Amino acid sequence: MSALLEVTGLAVEIGQGRDARRVVDGVDLRVDAGECLGVVGESGSGKSLTMRAVIGLLPRSARVAAGDLRFVGADGELAAYDAADLRGHGIAMVFQEPMTALNPTRRVGDQIADGVIAGRRERSSRKQAREIAIGLMTEVGIPDPATRARAYPHELSGGLRQRVMIAMALSGNPRLLICDEPTTALDVTVQDQILGLLDRLRVDRRLGLLFVTHDLGVIAQVSQRIAVMYDGRIVEHGRTAEVLADPQHPYTASLRAAAAAIEGDRSDAPSSPAEVP
Amino acid sequence: MLEIEDLHVHYKVGRGRHVHAVNGVSLSLAAGESLGVVGESGCGKSTLAKAVTGLVPITSGRIALDGVTLDPSRDRSATRRVQMVFQDPTASLNPRLRVGTMLRELITVHGLHEGSDADRRAGELMELVGLPRDALSRRPREFSGGQRQRIGIARALAVEPDVLIADEAVSALDVSTQAVVIDLLDRLRTDLGLALVFISHDLGVVRAVCDRVAVMYLGSVVEQGATEALYADPRHPYTRALLDAVPRIDVVRRPGSARLPGEPPSPLDPPAGCAFHPRCPIAVDVCATTVPTPVEHGGRTASCHVAELQLGV
Numbered sequence: 001m002s003a004l005l006e007v008t009g010l011a012v013e014i015g016q017g018r019d020a021r022r023v024v025d026g027v028d029l030r031v032d033a034g035e036c037l038g039v040v041g042e043s044g045s046g047k048s049l050t051m052r053a054v055i056g057l058l059p060r061s062a063r064v065a066a067g068d069l070r071f072v073g074a075d076g077e078l079a080a081y082d083a084a085d086l087r088g089h090g091i092a093m094v095f096q097e098p099m100t101a102l103n104p105t106r107r108v109g110d111q112i113a114d115g116v117i118a119g120r121r122e123r124s125s126r127k128q129a130r131e132i133a134i135g136l137m138t139e140v141g142i143p144d145p146a147t148r149a150r151a152y153p154h155e156l157s158g159g160l161r162q163r164v165m166i167a168m169a170l171s172g173n174p175r176l177l178i179c180d181e182p183t184t185a186l187d188v189t190v191q192d193q194i195l196g197l198l199d200r201l202r203v204d205r206r207l208g209l210l211f212v213t214h215d216l217g218v219i220a221q222v223s224q225r226i227a228v229m230y231d232g233r234i235v236e237h238g239r240t241a242e243v244l245a246d247p248q249h250p251y252t253a254s255l256r257a258a259a260a261a262i263e264g265d266r267s268d269a270p271s272s273p274a275e276v277p
Numbered sequence: 278m279l280e281i282e283d284l285h286v287h288y289k290v291g292r293g294r295h296v297h298a299v300n301g302v303s304l305s306l307a308a309g310e311s312l313g314v315v316g317e318s319g320c321g322k323s324t325l326a327k328a329v330t331g332l333v334p335i336t337s338g339r340i341a342l343d344g345v346t347l348d349p350s351r352d353r354s355a356t357r358r359v360q361m362v363f364q365d366p367t368a369s370l371n372p373r374l375r376v377g378t379m380l381r382e383l384i385t386v387h388g389l390h391e392g393s394d395a396d397r398r399a400g401e402l403m404e405l406v407g408l409p410r411d412a413l414s415r416r417p418r419e420f421s422g423g424q425r426q427r428i429g430i431a432r433a434l435a436v437e438p439d440v441l442i443a444d445e446a447v448s449a450l451d452v453s454t455q456a457v458v459i460d461l462l463d464r465l466r467t468d469l470g471l472a473l474v475f476i477s478h479d480l481g482v483v484r485a486v487c488d489r490v491a492v493m494y495l496g497s498v499v500e501q502g503a504t505e506a507l508y509a510d511p512r513h514p515y516t517r518a519l520l521d522a523v524p525r526i527d528v529v530r531r532p533g534s535a536r537l538p539g540e541p542p543s544p545l546d547p548p549a550g551c552a553f554h555p556r557c558p559i560a561v562d563v564c565a566t567t568v569p570t571p572v573e574h575g576g577r578t579a580s581c582h583v584a585e586l587q588l589g590v
Contacts, residue, residue, distance in 0.1 A: 042451040042452070042453060042454075043422065043451055157540050158318060159540055187317040187318055187478050188478065188479075188480065188519060188522040188523050188524075189317060189518065189519065189522045189537045189540075190317075190540060191522070191524070192522040192524070192532060192533060192534075192537075193533060195524070195532030195533060196531070196532045196533015196534070197533065198532075199531065199532045199533060200533070214451055214452055215452070215524065216452070216526050217481075217523065217524035217525050217526055218524045220524065220525065220526045220529055221524045221529065221530065221531075221532045222532055241529070244526050254453065255452060255453065256526065258452045258453050258455070258456045259452055259481075259526055260526065260527075
């Protein structure tokens with residue numbers, strides 16, 4: 001397996017000087033080409049900040065305080081990277097809420113074409129970019145892409161919007177896709193279709209996926225390995241099937257019990273695990 | 278206790294066009310019982326909730342509480358008896374009002390208690406939902422998501438309702454917080470004898486909360502019955518497809534393998550016959566022409582021609 005991304009000892013701090021608080025600490029991650037790493041944890045566990053550190057989109061109040069972030073280069077070797085330089089064609093991101101992540105005033109085909117123009121090294125004309133955009137829309141399973149390219153985000157259903165967002169993320173031909181709760185806002189039926197699409201892209205394009213979610217059921221379907229975050233640290237890490245079958249860390253066990261109780265019958269109802277501090 | 282009979286809610290959209298958001302729904306609910314309403318976005322489940330709480334006017338049909346017909350969009354005592362817990366507690370709580378001020382205002386406007394009695398009642402409500410009394414002097418932003426949803430529940434309970442309608446009330450919460458809020462709703466239902474209508478797109482949560490479940494598709498209930506029976510042996514192909522699509526920890530399958538193609542059709546232009554037939558894996562000719570009628574069998578009611586044939590009734 002060839003590693004795409006390797007993170008060692010990542011720490012993220014919020015605030016300045018004496019008020020600085022370490023919200024992510026000592027995080028190690030590795031994603032290979034064609035592999036999906038699931039990152040689970042509750043709100044406030046630091047999973048989103050970790051992803052944002054990887055893609056260089058930390059909020060202004062936060063900064064990387066320690067650690068190495070390395071991404072695969074053209075020579076196949078891992079090297080430190082400048083996120084601004086890689087964003088789009090090396091690492092791209094699919095956000096949770098397509099309605100807020102898409103521009104409501106522009107046609108979706110144009111928005112994808114913008115990504116094509118921004119992401120490609122070689123110059124492409126607007127017309128070529130539009131054609132590539134329609135090709136991407138076909139690849140992500142949007143029916144009748146030429147017509148849909150002229151639609152505005154509000155004219156599309158939630159599932160189609162999320163497909164547009166994935167097409168946009170693919171527009172720079174990235175090698176790693178960070179998916180931050182990409183199906184949380186969707187119905188189960190549409191969620192299943194989108195998960196199927198991401199899984200197909202992973203195999204067809206040998207994409208690496210960093211898949212963030214709080215839903216263990218989703219993780220079980222899409223990921224090969226899993227990293228469980230709690231209070232800014234990775235508390236458990238391993239092959240998905242093994243971690244879910246036999247969680248070692250008490251937090252993973254409680255997450256699993258909560259999910260199982262909701263899935264199964266109510267006789268083994270949850271014993272109210274505490275909220276994240 | 279709560280009875281809904283042949284309820285229709287139509288929205289007018291443009292010239293002479295109507296969306297049949299709720300199209301002939303009949304449901305009933307006893308005190309202390311919980312009924313889950315599930316379905317995809319746009320199936321009319323939220324409109325149903327709004328109609329019952331009087332937030333949208335009903336087009337036709339009947340809503341009755343303890344046998345008395347009520348018009349929730351006109352009648353204040355009716356709105357008091359049916360209360361709603363909303364999905365997003367951050368958006369549905371006034372950020373500028375302290376929790377205590379909000380609760381006291383509700384209690385006095387509805388003429389339930391005055392002065393120091395209202396204060397005492399507000400304190401009781403905090404206890405009821407498991408928050409400290411000093412929460413009354415704080416504003417919504419000082420609480421976590423789960424705590425805010427407790428405040429949302431306290432607000433609904435402030436006017437002493439008989440029916441609580443929870444519209445995606447735990448969807449925005451983390452799994453462990455969901456479990457805590459679900460425990461709370463369950464306890465309130467038993468202790469206060471509340472009837473609970475629990476609307477959710479999350480079939481797992483509904484299973485954990487509800488005695489009975491109604492599955493909605495395009496404005497109509499396609500199947501309803503006791504939760505465990507319905508989950509163990511869904512009779513309507515739509516129920517089956519929905520259940521198949523739920524990602525589970527213990528059943529690993531390839532994502533995208535649940536065979537429910539496409540998305541629900543527009544309620545502006547519903548298909549003829551059975552509304553589900555264009556997506557249905559087992560549809561036969563009659564499904565495209567004739568609307569199926571609900572058939573009761575084994576404590577469950579399903580509207581499906583094929584299921585009817587299989588039962589041989």
